Structure formats: C-alpha cells, structure tokens
Amino acid sequence: MKGRAIGAAAVCAVAVVAIVVLGVVLSKNVVYFRTVSEAVEERAGGGGDGRLRLAGEVVPGSITETARGVRFEVTDGEATADVIHRGDPPDLFKEGAPVVCEGRWSESDVFASDRILIKHGSEYEPPDVDSGEKASGDKASA
Amino acid sequence: MNEGLLGRRVGIALGWAALASLVVLGVLGLVVAPPDAVQGDAQRLMYLHVPAAWLAYLAFGVTAVASALYLWPRTRSVVWDRVAGASAELGVLFTGLTLVLGSLWGRPVWGIWWAWDARLVTTAVLFFLYVGYLALRRIPGAGREKRCAIAALIAFVDVPVVHFSVEWWRTLHQQGTVFNEELSAQIHGKMALALWWSVLAFTLLYVYLLDRRYRLEALDADRDERELERAIAERLAEAEPARVEAGARS
Numbered sequence: 001m002k003g004r005a006i007g008a009a010a011v012c013a014v015a016v017v018a019i020v021v022l023g024v025v026l027s028k029n030v031v032y033f034r035t036v037s038e039a040v041e042e043r044a045g046g047g048g049d050g051r052l053r054l055a056g057e058v059v060p061g062s063i064t065e066t067a068r069g070v071r072f073e074v075t076d077g078e079a080t081a082d083v084i085h086r087g088d089p090p091d092l093f094k095e096g097a098p099v100v101c102e103g104r105w106s107e108s109d110v111f112a113s114d115r116i117l118i119k120h121g122s123e124y125e126p127p128d129v130d131s132g133e134k135a136s137g138d139k140a141s142a
Numbered sequence: 143m144n145e146g147l148l149g150r151r152v153g154i155a156l157g158w159a160a161l162a163s164l165v166v167l168g169v170l171g172l173v174v175a176p177p178d179a180v181q182g183d184a185q186r187l188m189y190l191h192v193p194a195a196w197l198a199y200l201a202f203g204v205t206a207v208a209s210a211l212y213l214w215p216r217t218r219s220v221v222w223d224r225v226a227g228a229s230a231e232l233g234v235l236f237t238g239l240t241l242v243l244g245s246l247w248g249r250p251v252w253g254i255w256w257a258w259d260a261r262l263v264t265t266a267v268l269f270f271l272y273v274g275y276l277a278l279r280r281i282p283g284a285g286r287e288k289r290c291a292i293a294a295l296i297a298f299v300d301v302p303v304v305h306f307s308v309e310w311w312r313t314l315h316q317q318g319t320v321f322n323e324e325l326s327a328q329i330h331g332k333m334a335l336a337l338w339w340s341v342l343a344f345t346l347l348y349v350y351l352l353d354r355r356y357r358l359e360a361l362d363a364d365r366d367e368r369e370l371e372r373a374i375a376e377r378l379a380e381a382e383p384a385r386v387e388a389g390a391r392s
Contacts, residue, residue, distance in 0.1 A: 030311045032259040090253035092180065100314060117252045122316040123328040124185060126176030 033100045033119075037079035043105055053102050054081060054111055055119060060095040074099060074111075085113040092118045146357040147225070148349075153357075156350045163343035170336040178333075184250040189336050191243040193344035194236045195265075199301055200348060201233030202272065206298040209291035220363075223287040226294055227279050228355035230272050232348060237269045252314060260307040261315035268304055271297040 033053035034042070042048040054074065062073035069085040070093075083101050093099065093116055103113035146153055171189035178185035205226045212222035244262070245255045256262065275297055279290050308317045319329050319337075329337065 030260050032257065032312050032314050092251065092253075115253075117254060117257070117314060119314055120181065120251055120316050122319040124178050124188070124319065124333050125330040126333075127179040 036074055036076040036081050039111075040079040040081055043109060048105050051102070051104050053100050053117075054083070054113075055098070055100045056081070058093070058095055058097050058099055063095060074101065082110045083113050084110055085116055087114060089116050090118055146353050146360075148353045153350065153353045156346060156353070160343065160346040160350045163339070163346055167336070167340050167343045170332075170339050175333045175336040176330070181251050184247055187243055187247040189340040191240060191247060192337060193340040194239040194243060196341055197236040197344050197348050198233050198240055198268070199305065200345070201229045201236060201352075202268075202298055202301050204229040204352070205233060205272075205275075205294050209294035212287060212291045213295075220287070223290070224356055224359045224363075225352070226291065227276075228352055228359055230275055230279075230294065231355060232351055234269065234272045234276060236344075236348075237265065237272065241265060241269060257314045259313040259315055260311035261304065261313045264300060264304045264307045268297075268300045271300055 033055040036054060036056040039048060039052060039054050056074040056076040059073040059075050059080065064071050066084065069087050070089050071082070071084050073080050074083050075081075083103075084106075085101065085103075098119045098121065100117040100119050101111060101113035102115040102117070103111055106112045148156065167189065171186050175186070175189070177183050208222040208226040208229065211217040212219070212226065241262075244265075248257070249255050275290065275293050278293050279286070307313060308315055
C-alpha cells in the first residue's frame, strides 16, 4: 500500500508540473493571431522580429497584383499595414475579406506574407440576389 | 431476451425515425437551404459538422452522468458502466467526424486543412482523451468500472473547454453562431431550419445507436458469463471421472 501511495503522489506531481508547463506555454501561444493595431504597436516598440500572424480586413481598392503575388493593405479599423504576399491568394480572398496573414515584418515595415488564411465570421446568409428575399431581414430569432 | 435500454419495438421505430430524419436533412441541407454568400456550397458541411460536434458533447455528457451514477453507491449498477462505455464510443466516433468534416471545410474556406488554434487543439485533445478512456475500459482487473468512471469524469473537464475555447482565446475558428454571448443566432432562416433539423436528426441517431451499442455490450457480457460457466462445467466433468478412478484405485 505504501508503494501505491508513493506512485499516486508521483503521478499527481507529474500532472501538476505538466499543467503548469502547459499553462505557461499556452498563455504565450494561445493567441492565434494579432490584430493590425497590436502588431503595428509592437513593431513600433522595437519588437515583432519573429514570425507572426496578422489579422484584419483587406482595404477595398488596395489590392494590386505583383509579379510574385499580391500587394494590399490590411486594417482593423484603427491601424493599417502594407502587406506583400508571395504566392497565389486563396479563392475567397477579395476586397473587404477578413484575412489572417502569416509572415514577418520586412526592414521597411512592410509585412511580408507567405500564407493568407480567410477568417470566417459566425454569420451565415444567402447571396443577396434580386429575386430572393432580403438577406438581412430574414434572420432566425432562435 | 431484451437487454436493451429501450424496448425492442421502440428501438426499431427510433432507427427508422433517425433514418427518415437524415433523409429530410439531406433535402433541407442540399436543396432548401441557400448557399452561403461568402463560402458558397462549402458552408453546407455545417449541417453535418455542427450536429456531429453537438453529439460529441452529448455523448460525453451522458458518459459523465452514467459514470457519476456508477460511482454513487446507491445507484451503482453495471447498467451505468455499460451506458458510459457505449456512449463514449459514440462520442469518439462523432468527435472524429467533427474533426474530419471541419478539416474538409477548412481547406476551401480558410485555405488550410488544420490550424493550431485553441478550438482545434482542444477538440483533438478531447478525441485522444476518450480514445484513452476506451483503452482503459479494456484493461481487466478488480475495480475496473470504478477506475473508468473516475477517468470519464476527469476527461469531461475538456468538454466545456472545447466549447468556450472560441470565447476564451483568440482562434481562427469562428465563434458560436447560435450559442454565442448574445444568444442570438446569426443565421438566415432556412439555414437555421436545416441546422436545427440536423441537431434533431443526429440526436435521434445517437439514441438509436446508444441503444444498439448497449444491447451489444450486454449480450457480450452475457456470452462471457455463459462461456465461463461452460468452462467450469467442463472442468468439473473432467475432474469427476478422475476422482472416481482415484477412488477405485485406493
């Protein structure tokens, strides 16, 4: 019985250590992306050297095609950042689309992205076609 | 012999009801509900992904309640242990389905199959926690049921973490459409109808499958018991002539 008690205590100790380590790791990494204003502020403060994810909306009218991909601006309503993306943007990429760009800041403070994700919201509605009912007026109240 | 949770006829009727409601779901999800303005037809995966996730919660919830009832001395019964096991198996199945369907949806909409965000990771953890629980159930020995019941209660802690992960942490996964903070569904009427129907259809399917799985578990235990009895009878029959022989010799 004494051996069992020691074993149980050891298991509990390992579990506690694992939870603490997980908590420390998670609290730093659990944020999947940074908003544009957070990232810009961090950059202005001298940080933001590593790889990060930048989230915001594509500024309408800012998209231009480049030889290697696209260049556009992304905003969260407060701050705006220039993004140069290498590669083909995803299908749902367009003006006003909510995006998460993966990459790092270049020396000239342009965000060099190599992957664009589309962050979808929790709203669902049909395309606004002339013949159909008005998309926003027919939401369930459940 | 009827060893199911429900009567035989009720079980069969439930099976047909589940099948019929899944057919109706197919019509609602593919024909009646319009495609999403942004995601197009990929959004229709929601009518499987969301009810599958709901069933995972429900199944693990039932496992937790059954485990608690087993641990409580006044309600302790092998019935609760079997319900817990049967429900956990379904929960693992539907958690796996949630992950796969979500991945299939993520590729066209997000652009990636998998993201290491809090919702996805906690859901994967949920899957492996209950795979572990099912493995634990297979380990024989005294106190097996009690051990498993405690494990089921510990594993259930992850269910609310999965559900609230989109509120607690910043995730790529969208927040709840129906059970959000404002408790107002942000979904178009016909889409909402298909979504609610999918929850109903999957719930029927769950109850039906739980009954079937429970029945199987009970039959399995019954067979084990009979085999044990037969083995004992055989050994006794073997020992009997030997004893007679030994008696004759002495």
